[in-house]
Amino acid sequence: MSVMPSKRVSILDAIRQKVAELPTTPGVYLFKDAAGRVLYVGKAKTLRSRVASYFQPGAELLATRGPEINRLIRDLVTDFDVLECESEVDALLRESRLIKDIQPPFNARQKDDKSFPYLQITTDEDFPRVSITREPKSKGAKLYGPFVAASDLRAALPLMQRVFKFRTCKLDLSADPDARQYYRPCLLYNIKQCSAPCAAKVSKANYAEQIRRFRQFLSSKGSQIRKELKTRMEAAAEKLQFERAAVLRDELRALESLQRRGLVHDHLQPEVFYIDPTEGLARLAEILELPNPPRTIEGIDIAHLAGGELCGALVCFIDGKAFKSGYRRYKIRTVAGNDDFASIREVVWRRYRHAGMDKELFPDVILIDGGKGQLSSAWDAFDELEFRPPVLLSLAKKNEELYVHGRPGAIRLPRNDTALRLLQSVRDESHRFVQHYHHILRRKAMLGEDS
Numbered sequence: 385m386s387v388m389p390s391k392r393v394s395i396l397d398a399i400r401q402k403v404a405e406l407p408t409t410p411g412v413y414l415f416k417d418a419a420g421r422v423l424y425v426g427k428a429k430t431l432r433s434r435v436a437s438y439f440q441p442g443a444e445l446l447a448t449r450g451p452e453i454n455r456l457i458r459d460l461v462t463d464f465d466v467l468e469c470e471s472e473v474d475a476l477l478r479e480s481r482l483i484k485d486i487q488p489p490f491n492a493r494q495k496d497d498k499s500f501p502y503l504q505i506t507t508d509e510d511f512p513r514v515s516i517t518r519e520p521k522s523k524g525a526k527l528y529g530p531f532v533a534a535s536d537l538r539a540a541l542p543l544m545q546r547v548f549k550f551r552t553c554k555l556d557l558s559a560d561p562d563a564r565q566y567y568r569p570c571l572l573y574n575i576k577q578c579s580a581p582c583a584a585k586v587s588k589a590n591y592a593e594q595i596r597r598f599r600q601f602l603s604s605k606g607s608q609i610r611k612e613l614k615t616r617m618e619a620a621a622e623k624l625q626f627e628r629a630a631v632l633r634d635e636l637r638a639l640e641s642l643q644r645r646g647l648v649h650d651h652l653q654p655e656v657f658y659i660d661p662t663e664g665l666a667r668l669a670e671i672l673e674l675p676n677p678p679r680t681i682e683g684i685d686i687a688h689l690a691g692g693e694l695c696g697a698l699v700c701f702i703d704g705k706a707f708k709s710g711y712r713r714y715k716i717r718t719v720a721g722n723d724d725f726a727s728i729r730e731v732v733w734r735r736y737r738h739a740g741m742d743k744e745l746f747p748d749v750i751l752i753d754g755g756k757g758q759l760s761s762a763w764d765a766f767d768e769l770e771f772r773p774p775v776l777l778s779l780a781k782k783n784e785e786l787y788v789h790g791r792p793g794a795i796r797l798p799r800n801d802t803a804l805r806l807l808q809s810v811r812d813e814s815h816r817f818v819q820h821y822h823h824i825l826r827r828k829a830m831l832g833e834d835s
Contacts, residue, residue: 395462400439402464406432410475411468412482415461415490420722424456424490427479429472435464456490473644476532477651484655485812487819499656500530501537502648503602505550505595510588511557511581512595514550516541522657522800528602529645530653536641542577543635547609548598549579557581602642610639648799657805661704664806668749671795671803672775672788678748679703681807682710683814684735684762685753686727687821694719695825696731697818700747701810713821725761728752732765739771746773753811755780756794759787779811 411431415424415438428434437443438457445454469475477500483491499518506512508524516537520527531537545552552572557564561584569580579586579594586594601609617632665677672678681701687694700710714734719726732752738744750773752762759778766772776789784804785794797804 392459396439399461399464400436403432403436403439406435406466407468408432409468410470410472411466412475412479414465414467414482414488415456416463416465417460418462420463422486422488423460424453424488425479425482425486427472427475429475431466431468435466452490473532473646474651477530477646481651481653485815487816499653500532500646500651501534502527502529503531503537503541504528505599509557511551511591513554514541514545514552514598519656519658522659522802526599527648529648530651531642531645533641533644536644539634540639540642543639544598544601545572545577548594548601549577550594550598551578551581553582555582610636613639657800659704659802659805659809661806664802665704667801667803668806671786671797672749674748674775678775680747681749681751681810682735682747683751683753683810684728684731685811685814685818686716686724686731687818694722694727695818695821696727697814697821698731698735699810699814699817701813704806706813711817713817715825724754725757728754728758728761729765732762733768736766736771736773737769739769739773746771749775749777751807751810751814752776752778753781753814754778755782755785756787759789763789777807779807781811784808 408430410429411427413426413428413431413435414422415426417423426434438445438453443457445457467478469478480500501516501518502520504515504517504520505526505528506521506524507526516534529537541552544550553570564582565584567583569578569583569585572578573580573583573585579591581588581591613632613636617629617636620626620629620632662677665679669675669677679702683699683701684696686696694716696714696716698710698712698714700707702710712735714731716727716730718730732750736746736750739746750762752758755778759776762776762778778787779785780787780794783796784799785796786804786807787794
């Protein structure tokens with residue numbers, strides 16, 4: 385067995401000391417290398433014990449977690465960060481979001497495009513329809529979730545339908561009730577699992593009351609229904625009706641699984657919501673008090689690293705859609721260390737130093753990834769330039785706060801606001817693009833190639 389270098393032993397000892405100070409709450413942990421690059425993201429029910437399990441001297445990582453994780457801990461990790469979460473479900477959803485955003489190399493199996501499902505209740509129909517979807521409507525629907533387990537949600541749906549008798553079909557029920565009364569309802573009506581609005585078996589007012597009670601149940605803990613199920617299960621067991629008790633037990637578990645979900649606004653999955661560019665641009669013009677909707681938006685981001693291979697990138701959107709020919713990459717030249725603000729100033733200066741002259745035009749909107757400090761740094765670059773930009777914004781990821789140069793304070797928009805969603809798509813694309821460029825530079829540096 386090879387002897388570990390003394391420097392590596394010291395690094396692992398320092399990590400163990402840091403682990404001992406971690407909280408015992410749920411959360412997400414991010415393992416980093418010497419350059420500050422995130423190598424692996426994981427979730428934990430208890431942060432301290434979970435992270436400690438990787439660095440215990442007797443941990444058999446090769447046997448328990450495979451050769452890749454063993455190599456990660458043995459040779460590469462030099463530090464870690466943690467993000468405390470309110471619950472294990474919150475940690476799971478945040479882990480998924482971070483993996484999609486950062487694309488850590490040791491999370492290869494979790495880099496897919498799969499999203500978490502929602503429970504959707506339409507609000508733009510006379511008789512609202514309930515469904516499970518990974519492609520929710522951006523308008524005309526009330527969403528619950530995302531849910532961490534699609535199988536649990538599918539199991540719970542018929543149980544809820546049995547109680548609240550809502551419809552799940554895609555029929556158009558806008559016709560007059562007299563025209564629907566001769567319609568033959570499906571099997572769900574016969575087994576008393578749907579009130580059959582398709583066949584005018586229930587009035588609009590009574591059906592609306594069913595949906596109201598169902599939404600109230602989803603917004604609560606559903607404790608009354610679970611209490612009733614538990615009582616019936618215990619009664620069946622006392623009568624030695626074990627098969628019936630087992631069925632009721634499964635139903636109880638299915639309903640309890642409904643609590644394993646996030647909140648639509650706190651755990652936004654931008655990739656599942658369609659953004660109408662025209663609506664987003666019109667809404668943005670309204671917020672910024674522009675005479676016309678902007679046509680061109682450029683987004684700038686910096687790779688957040690501890691030292692080497694610091695870089696920036698710019699993406700271009702025209703009429704709300706990515707224009708790949710307008711993308712630009714910048715290897716930071718003038719900044720020593722990990723100065724995010726100075727890096728932003730450099731990228732902004734290099735990109736716009738000729739803007740406003742000859743045929744070089746400014747975009748309608750410049751979007752910086754970050755908060756008020758990043759926005760100020762970007763504006764500082766224009767002090768050295770002859771012309772000022774039309775509109776300069778920044779979007780802070782933590783609370784999705786929008787800062788506009790020249791306006792005091794932050795703008796907080798609803799999470800489903802079309803302008804916010806458009807800006808998020810620009811911001812997320814700039815983040816993806818700069819991370820991709822950073823990985824190229826890192827690979828070249830490790831291979832000793834010229835950049």
